[in-house]
Amino acid sequence: MKLTITLDDEEVKILEKRAKKNLLTLKEQVEDIIRLSCIRTSKGTYNPVIIDDKLVSIFSRERRGGRKKKKTSKSK
Secondary structure, eight states: OOOOOOOOHHHHHHHHHHHHHTTOOHHHHHHHHHHHHHHHHTTOOOOOOOOSOHHHHHHOOOOOSOOOOOOOOOOO
16 A cells, blocks of 8 residues: 655654664654554553542542652762
C-alpha cells in the first residue's frame, strides 16, 4: 500500500536525525513509528474502575502512568 504525506523541512530534518540515530533510512523510520503507534493503540481502551459510593468517586482519583522518580539530594 502506498501513502503520501506532506512534511515540512524541519519535520524531515528531525525524522532524518532520528533515523540516523536508530541506524535506519527515513522510510524505515516512518514505518517504525507507524508500526509502534498501531501496537500501542491495539492494546485496547481504558476501562475505569466503577465505585459504588458517590463521595468516594468524587474525592478519589485513580493513579495512572509510571512511578515518579525520587529526587536525589546532593550533600555538601
